[in-house]
Amino acid sequence: MSVAPVAAPDxxxxxxxxxxxxxxxxxxxxxxxxxxxFRLAARTVGDEREAQDCVQLAFFRIFRKARDxxxxxxxxxxLYRILTNACVDAWRRRRHEVLVAEPxxxxxxxADAATRIDLAAALARLPTQTRxxxxxxxxxxxxxxxxxxxxxxxxxxVKTQIARARKQLxxxxxxxxx
Amino acid sequence: MNTSAYDILSRxxxxxxxxxxxxxxxxxxxxxxxxxxxLAAVPRIDLAATRAGISRIAIGRGRTDADDGAARRICERARAELDEFxxxxxxFFTVPIDLSSTAPFQRSVxxxxxxxxxxxxxxxxxxxxxxxxPGAVRAVGTALGRNPIPLIVPCxxxxxxxxxxxGYAFGLDLKRHILLLERGILGLVGDRSRRVVCRxxxxxxxxxxxxxxxxxxxxxDARAAGYAPCPECSS
Numbered sequence: 038m039s040v041a042p043v044a045a046p047d048x049x050x051x052x053x054x055x056x057x058x059x060x061x062x063x064x065x066x067x068x069x070x071x072x073x074x075f076r077l078a079a080r081t082v083g084d085e086r087e088a089q090d091c092v093q094l095a096f097f098r099i100f101r102k103a104r105d106x107x108x109x110x111x112x113x114x115x116l117y118r119i120l121t122n123a124c125v126d127a128w129r130r131r132r133h134e135v136l137v138a139e140p141x142x143x144x145x146x147x148a149d150a151a152t153r154i155d156l157a158a159a160l161a162r163l164p165t166q167t168r169x170x171x172x173x174x175x176x177x178x179x180x181x182x183x184x185x186x187x188x189x190x191x192x193x194x195v196k197t198q199i200a201r202a203r204k205q206l207x208x209x210x211x212x213x214x215x
Numbered sequence: 216m217n218t219s220a221y222d223i224l225s226r227x228x229x230x231x232x233x234x235x236x237x238x239x240x241x242x243x244x245x246x247x248x249x250x251x252x253x254l255a256a257v258p259r260i261d262l263a264a265t266r267a268g269i270s271r272i273a274i275g276r277g278r279t280d281a282d283d284g285a286a287r288r289i290c291e292r293a294r295a296e297l298d299e300f301x302x303x304x305x306x307f308f309t310v311p312i313d314l315s316s317t318a319p320f321q322r323s324v325x326x327x328x329x330x331x332x333x334x335x336x337x338x339x340x341x342x343x344x345x346x347x348x349p350g351a352v353r354a355v356g357t358a359l360g361r362n363p364i365p366l367i368v369p370c371x372x373x374x375x376x377x378x379x380x381x382g383y384a385f386g387l388d389l390k391r392h393i394l395l396l397e398r399g400i401l402g403l404v405g406d407r408s409r410r411v412v413c414r415x416x417x418x419x420x421x422x423x424x425x426x427x428x429x430x431x432x433x434x435x436d437a438r439a440a441g442y443a444p445c446p447e448c449s450s
Contacts, residue, residue, distance in 0.1 A: 064244060071240050079233035089239070093246040094399050100247050105425035115426055122430035126401045129432040130334045156227050165432040166440055175228045189407030189429035190440050 048112035055103035063100055066116075073177060074120050080172050081124040082131065083157045091127050095120040111186075117179070118187045121169050128165050159209045163202055170195055171202035250399075253392050257301040258385070260366075264289040268311030271363045272297075274385050296416070297366060305416030306333040306400045307448075308367045316363065320348075324358040331372040333415075334397040338376040360384055366393070405429040405442045412437035417448035 054062030261275030299305035383390035
């Protein structure tokens with residue numbers, strides 16, 4: 038007697054199951070997205086502890102709002118929107134905290150900054166919106182249309198922001214190497 | 216050289232991506248379960264108001280103390296806004312407050328605390344400096360501890376300089392809970408269909424479906440993305 042292989046449920050089916058109160062379906066979604074969410078959050082907010090908070094808050098919102106997901110629409114952008122919203126909001130809060138803690142931020146730079154490429158530092162200097170768009174593109178391989186839907190901008194804006202991010206990073210990294 | 220530096224960065228984004236700690240999935244599930252439970256335990260609140268605004272908030276039995284119709288309407292509005300706040304659906308309050316019973320020093324401390332944005336924290340020292348009394352940290356703590364309008368005047372956003380919570384008249388568990396609740400409320404939410412940005416709790420924002428919500432870190436960021444500030448709620 039052979040057992041027919043069971044196809045893994047797609048994200049949309051899982052979200053519908055979460056909406057109807059299925060805790061197993063939620064656990065599968067968490068398992069499936071936790072690593073991707075974490076690396077994206079860590080690069081967006083530039084701090085791993087903060088990234089863990091963002092991912093947890095995002096999953097909490099996914100759990101509460103699964104009912105709002107409309108079957109038939111692509112699920113991944115729906116999920117990534119909630120995550121990037123949590124990261125952007127964390128950045129809003131954190132930026133103020135940094136200003137309070139370090140009123141002279143920017144006045145001095147660490148000595149090793151000139152000799153090595155500090156990815157986090159380079160990314161942190163991009164505008165929030167540009168950084169999120171670049172990371173969705175470069176790390177998660179999402180299409181311009183998906184990114185446009187996630188961040189609520191036009192496809193042309195996404196293209197412009199990716200190009201601008203590349204240019205700014207080139208300039209920043211060139212500056213780091215001098 | 217510059218291009219190759221960028222290539223290294225692109226490669227690093229792919230290959231040197233941060234990995235979550237072991238057991239992170241279990242942590243997430245526990246967080247969601249605990250937060251659901253914590254949010255379900257909304258405290259019952261007693262309210263008092265004058266015609267000018269809310270004058271007292273306390274944990275109690277859900278009573279309302281108002282002398283006339285105008286004060287009663289203010290209490291009803293405050294209760295509705297507080298319910299939305301505890302449901303994670305409001306990030307600011309519009310109901311008027313009445314601090315006329317407080318002394319000038321305490322009032323300046325409380326006004327200063329009102330300037331701390333949603334989800335953020337500041338130290339007692341920060342408040343003391345803001346009101347021009349940098350040596351009065353202890354007195355600031357006392358003034359906040361006697362805050363007659365907690366929640367709406369967000370004394371819970373004031374913590375010790377070392378990051379520990381400090382005090383709270385309603386108990387440290389509730390302070391921790393409220394700070395957690397606030398971290399889950401987005402400060403600025405754009406409507407991606409209408410290209411308008413609101414604060415969480417604005418009627419326009421509350422009508423938004425999840426797939427139309429886009430968070431922004433500042434009004435300037437929203438403007439740069441082509442979103443106009445909502446005329447109803449954006450300050």
